Amino acid sequence: MALVNERARVLENECVGPNLHVATLSSPAIAAGIEPGQFVHMKIPGMDDHVLRRPFSVYARDAEAGVLEILYQVVGFGSARMTELAAGAEGVELIGPVGRAWQPPAEAKRALLVGGGVGAAPLFMLCEALVKNGVRTDVVLGAQTETALACRGRYEALLAEPPRCATDDGSFGREGFCISLVQEAIEEAARAGEPYGYVAVCGPEPLMKIVAGMADGADIFCELSMERRMACGIGACLSCVVDTIEGKKRACVDGPVFKAQEVVWA
Amino acid sequence: MALVNERARVLENECVGPNLHVATLSSPAIAAGIEPGQFVHMKIPGMDDHVLRRPFSVYARDAEAGVLEILYQVVGFGSARMTELAAGAEGVELIGPVGRAWQPPAEAKRALLVGGGVGAAPLFMLCEALVKNGVRTDVVLGAQTETALACRGRYEALLAEPPRCATDDGSFGREGFCISLVQEAIEEAARAGEPYGYVAVCGPEPLMKIVAGMADGADIFCELSMERRMACGIGACLSCVVDTIEGKKRACVDGPVFKAQEVVWA
Amino acid sequence: MSVNMAVNLGGLTMKNPVTVASGTFAAGREYGDFVDVAKLGAVTTKGVSLNGWEGNASPRIAETPSGMLNSIGLQNPGVEHLKKCDLPWLAERGATVIVNVSGHSFDEYVQVIEALEGAAVDAYEVNVSCPNVDAGGMTIGCQTESVEEVVSRCRAATKRPLIVKLTPNVTDITEIARAAEASGADALSLINTVLGMAVDARTRKPQLARVVGGLSGPAVKPIALRMVWECHRAVQVPLLGMGGISCGEDAIEFMLAGATAVAVGTANFVNPTATLEVIAGMEYYCEQQGVESITELIGALQC
Amino acid sequence: MSVNMAVNLGGLTMKNPVTVASGTFAAGREYGDFVDVAKLGAVTTKGVSLNGWEGNASPRIAETPSGMLNSIGLQNPGVEHLKKCDLPWLAERGATVIVNVSGHSFDEYVQVIEALEGAAVDAYEVNVSCPNVDAGGMTIGCQTESVEEVVSRCRAATKRPLIVKLTPNVTDITEIARAAEASGADALSLINTVLGMAVDARTRKPQLARVVGGLSGPAVKPIALRMVWECHRAVQVPLLGMGGISCGEDAIEFMLAGATAVAVGTANFVNPTATLEVIAGMEYYCEQQGVESITELIGALQC
Numbered sequence A, B: 001m002a003l004v005n006e007r008a009r010v011l012e013n014e015c016v017g018p019n020l021h022v023a024t025l026s027s028p029a030i031a032a033g034i035e036p037g038q039f040v041h042m043k044i045p046g047m048d049d050h051v052l053r054r055p056f057s058v059y060a061r062d063a064e065a066g067v068l069e070i071l072y073q074v075v076g077f078g079s080a081r082m083t084e085l086a087a088g089a090e091g092v093e094l095i096g097p098v099g100r101a102w103q104p105p106a107e108a109k110r111a112l113l114v115g116g117g118v119g120a121a122p123l124f125m126l127c128e129a130l131v132k133n134g135v136r137t138d139v140v141l142g143a144q145t146e147t148a149l150a151c152r153g154r155y156e157a158l159l160a161e162p163p164r165c166a167t168d169d170g171s172f173g174r175e176g177f178c179i180s181l182v183q184e185a186i187e188e189a190a191r192a193g194e195p196y197g198y199v200a201v202c203g204p205e206p207l208m209k210i211v212a213g214m215a216d217g218a219d220i221f222c223e224l225s226m227e228r229r230m231a232c233g234i235g236a237c238l239s240c241v242v243d244t245i246e247g248k249k250r251a252c253v254d255g256p257v258f259k260a261q262e263v264v265w266a
Numbered sequence C, D: 001m002s003v004n005m006a007v008n009l010g011g012l013t014m015k016n017p018v019t020v021a022s023g024t025f026a027a028g029r030e031y032g033d034f035v036d037v038a039k040l041g042a043v044t045t046k047g048v049s050l051n052g053w054e055g056n057a058s059p060r061i062a063e064t065p066s067g068m069l070n071s072i073g074l075q076n077p078g079v080e081h082l083k084k085c086d087l088p089w090l091a092e093r094g095a096t097v098i099v100n101v102s103g104h105s106f107d108e109y110v111q112v113i114e115a116l117e118g119a120a121v122d123a124y125e126v127n128v129s130c131p132n133v134d135a136g137g138m139t140i141g142c143q144t145e146s147v148e149e150v151v152s153r154c155r156a157a158t159k160r161p162l163i164v165k166l167t168p169n170v171t172d173i174t175e176i177a178r179a180a181e182a183s184g185a186d187a188l189s190l191i192n193t194v195l196g197m198a199v200d201a202r203t204r205k206p207q208l209a210r211v212v213g214g215l216s217g218p219a220v221k222p223i224a225l226r227m228v229w230e231c232h233r234a235v236q237v238p239l240l241g242m243g244g245i246s247c248g249e250d251a252i253e254f255m256l257a258g259a260t261a262v263a264v265g266t267a268n269f270v271n272p273t274a275t276l277e278v279i280a281g282m283e284y285y286c287e288q289q290g291v292e293s294i295t296e297l298i299g300a301l302q303c
């Protein structure tokens, strides 16, 4: 759909984990059009000395109610400011829907989604779509600690099998990074004769790089969502480039979802 | 008293006329020490791209309750932002009490106070003090229109004779500027054999200049309160100088109240 | 009252004084859902070189107080791509087009202009803020000699309006402005970004991969205004003012200081319709102040 | 863990790296209710000339996005007043004192220093951003020749640490820095304010009576950081960094970029205890990062 710059109202803004919040926004036009993996470029009110918007993936949407959810982590000034937006707050503006959505191959019968930290959020709408299309979907989630596995409940409710989880402190699921779970999932699926036809990963770059490598090793088509600092957020300024085998591409409109094989890692 | 930088809480913030508001602030230390004519240098919250405080005279105070009132006019970004501070708002900081207070001569038996626009506010505590000391006090107020005579009610309640008023549009009192009222008051007082021993004026510079001239002509000691853009507000930066017969003086600490005869007009 | 918003920028007729700052608006297509390019005084395209440049490594931007740094490094796909993809798109929509020209050598500037002479271009804006081999790897725009050289060579290559875009990173901008004027510039554009740097205290690293970058946005507005005012008093040619313009009032300030036209850059990022709002804000100002033609404001500062 | 905060700025021992920027703190007395001057690494006094200057007309300041302009014009009551009123007050309180020196001629600089040699002063900061008769009315700090001249003459007049304060309004700050170093500066201080201007669109007047003024505050921080970093790589003498520092993290950024000490200026205006908060913030950073001596951070930027 065409881009819009929509004034959004805050309906709810809840703390859901350590430095983790979910903002629920009324933004009907974008809610109607947004696809899994796309993002919104948010003007946060009350940031007069900050000249840039902030990009956030959409965690969930209700097209009929005209509502978007964003799961966000407090990492700096803007995300901290966001936590102060009370229900009813005006002044948020969203440019959206922006960017390349996840594009799972139509022929993939089984999919593996890997979310590290808040990277679990941009995969949720993808997961819903895959499940709806009858694709058998497994999810691996990693986080620092149990309470940071903020999306786990929703994935559990959606999936036949609960997501496999790892926490750095071992407070839930496997202790350590989630990478071993990914490797196991890929191997198990292959052994069971139902190999994955698609891997989608979102999280810190080192995680994505490793998962991309594993998918490549197992010959599975893999996509990932890249984060870059963004100025315009709509493809004009070339702030956000990612090195790819075809040269520099813009994370905002050529991505944020890239084919893993395209990406040239730093 | 020594200067403090006091965190003040907003107790009330009311619109009292066209672009005129009264903010009531809890600021016990300053409320205890402030004298008529002194001001506070206010840090307004939510102005991150504005690096300066804003100076405001104190309209009224309740030393026991620890409360200050400020009458302010919306003229720019900061004063507009102030109107958004709801009761209970935190984040205001006040440096105070700053500056030279009104210093009516002890021997003055009768005083005339002249307030143009919001200039009526910094004279109110002076008026209270004069009345309390048994000085017969007359007040002349000028404003654009009736509803802008925001202090009138208080002066009326305080004084034996209501203030003489003029409005630009004639909606209350005399039509036109208040200067003719000042001249008349001075002449009447002289005729009645009870001449003024003190004139205090606060308002736009052209008004103050004319009133100072009238007082000078009638040989009455006159003080006035000068406005200058201020950075530090406490005498360090020399941003706020006023030309005087003794050279440049700082409006923030050598003023804001100056003897009229000292001032060299532009 | 209807305000006459048209201005003439050194031979370039603009229906209103507002263009975009090169590099912040690509060639307009990305903003297509927000801004009808025909409504702008002109579209200034992203800097273009002969064969295209890769630009710098990421991160390329950082946010600073009321501003941002960028070290895009003039990434662009080359002049042929501009001719094939962007200029026809702009022409179809009736846009007035200023092409911002870059080069790593004096020859490259001329080659870019030559390549564009047959195309739908209304004016050139020569960006002298590029580091350049002929200038010993230094920025051309910092020395009068290299400015004179590149401007006269570009001048010889075209009869179209030639705007020279100055860098603010100099001791005396009027000296450079006069050199550009003397070498045949029809107009001057200023300011380009101010060299700056941002540091991440926690990681102890520069925030830009390139370490230093160009500062833009409201933070630089006072610097830009000062330079426009200085140049207005130093040269006869008209000025295209920019640096931190986000609203109509900002634009009016630039015109009062001496600009004939203005460009909106960084403001597009936070507000994709900033250009249109600047135009509307300028018209509103004129109506309020009884200004019949916006040209009355050029250099009308009272001091 | 207790952090060693002491630094040595070209022979000046400071108990911590934080001083105030000249002109923003007078000689400390006005801030007496907020800041114990003995807690600061040093107090840098307002620029002083031989017989005192009147300064410019009002309005002298204007607020700009994340910054302010000033055109105080170095108003000061002259060096005798400083000696009689301010230096004893500072000495009584145990402050380390840097006196910022101004002059309208090269001779005047020397005379100010000579007048102060017997007084309780720990170092001089020579402000080369004054317009000067010997520099043809131009700012001394913009040309290497006049910088060399004034610095060598001041150098000859004192054995005390001589800090030279540079102006950012130059094409290449490293050239000026090298000239100052070669002429005997023990340290360099940077940056002074950036020349700017503000316009009131409604009245069509400049906001400053003097039209142009010096930009300071957070807006200039990226420019200041860049210049500190450039000079750190160009000269051996230590640097006193300033420009928009408002919190400990800002100060750390300057040290990482190459500053040995830092000054807090405009931030004092909005927060009268800014200096103390900067010191506390720097200590906190060091504790968090396991830095035992703050000197470890000088120029420790990883790039």
Ligand SMILES: Cc1cc2nc3c(=O)[nH]c(=O)nc-3n(C[C@H](O)[C@H](O)[C@H](O)COP(=O)(O)OP(=O)(O)OC[C@H]3O[C@@H](n4cnc5c(N)ncnc54)[C@H](O)[C@@H]3O)c2cc1C
Pocket (backbone or CB within 6 Å): A039, A052, A053, A054, A055, A056, A057, A058, A070, A071, A072, A073, A074, A075, A076, A077, A078, A079, A080, A118, A121, A122, A226, A227, A228, A229, A230, A256, C062, C063
């Ligand atoms: C396509 C995309 C989708 C994203 N989705 C989410 C999400 O769903 N939930 C979530 O918590 N975060 C998400 N992020 C990261 C989010 O944009 C940053 O956390 C946020 O911009 C930080 O802003 P700040 O003001 O708090 O931090 P600051 O560090 O103060 O920001 C300074 C500047 O750096 C930029 N920046 C800082 N961190 C990042 C980052 N990781 N990626 C891109 N720019 C950054 C900011 O946008 C800003 O311009 C996404 C990023 C991208 C590019």
Ligand SMILES: Cc1cc2nc3c(=O)[nH]c(=O)nc-3n(C[C@H](O)[C@H](O)[C@H](O)COP(=O)(O)OP(=O)(O)OC[C@H]3O[C@@H](n4cnc5c(N)ncnc54)[C@H](O)[C@@H]3O)c2cc1C
Pocket (backbone or CB within 6 Å): B039, B052, B053, B054, B055, B056, B057, B058, B070, B071, B072, B073, B074, B075, B076, B077, B078, B079, B080, B118, B121, B122, B226, B227, B228, B229, B230, B256, D062, D063
């Ligand atoms: C000693 C003193 C007492 C004052 N008392 C009152 C009062 O009781 N009520 C009231 O309404 N106003 C008072 N003023 C004026 C008040 O300070 C300004 O209206 C206010 O600063 C405007 O801020 P702004 O952000 O709305 O305007 P902007 O125009 O956005 O402010 C820009 C800058 O200019 C300065 N400025 C603008 N107007 C003035 C002005 N008239 N005087 C000084 N600085 C100015 C601001 O402080 C700021 O630094 C007083 C001023 C002084 C010096």
Ligand SMILES: Cc1cc2nc3c(=O)[nH]c(=O)nc-3n(C[C@H](O)[C@H](O)[C@H](O)COP(=O)(O)O)c2cc1C
Pocket (backbone or CB within 6 Å): A231, A237, C021, C022, C023, C024, C046, C047, C048, C070, C072, C074, C100, C127, C165, C191, C192, C193, C215, C216, C217, C218, C220, C242, C243, C244, C245, C263, C264, C265, C266, C267
């Ligand atoms: C992301 C970005 C890219 C830019 N690219 C160019 C460019 O290609 N050529 C050029 O002359 N100026 C370029 N500039 C400078 C702008 O055109 C403009 O001079 C500067 O940003 C000041 O205006 P502003 O404050 O409104 O952004 C760029 C600026 C930014 C922020």
Ligand SMILES: Cc1cc2nc3c(=O)[nH]c(=O)nc-3n(C[C@H](O)[C@H](O)[C@H](O)COP(=O)(O)O)c2cc1C
Pocket (backbone or CB within 6 Å): B231, B237, D021, D022, D023, D024, D046, D047, D048, D070, D072, D074, D100, D127, D165, D191, D192, D193, D215, D216, D217, D218, D220, D242, D243, D244, D245, D263, D264, D265, D266, D267
């Ligand atoms: C009001 C004011 C007065 C100043 N006076 C002087 C001065 O007398 N001598 C000097 O060398 N610098 C002077 N400066 C410059 C500051 O010392 C400092 O270099 C500059 O403000 C940048 O630091 P900041 O952004 O922290 O304010 C002055 C700055 C301001 C804002």
Ligand code: FES
Pocket (backbone or CB within 6 Å): A229, A230, A231, A232, A233, A234, A235, A236, A237, A238, A239, A240, A241, A250, A251, A252, A253
């Ligand atoms: S953020 Fe501008 S091109 Fe991607």
Ligand code: FES
Pocket (backbone or CB within 6 Å): B229, B230, B231, B232, B233, B234, B235, B236, B237, B238, B239, B240, B241, B250, B251, B252, B253
């Ligand atoms: S405001 Fe700083 S001296 Fe008055």
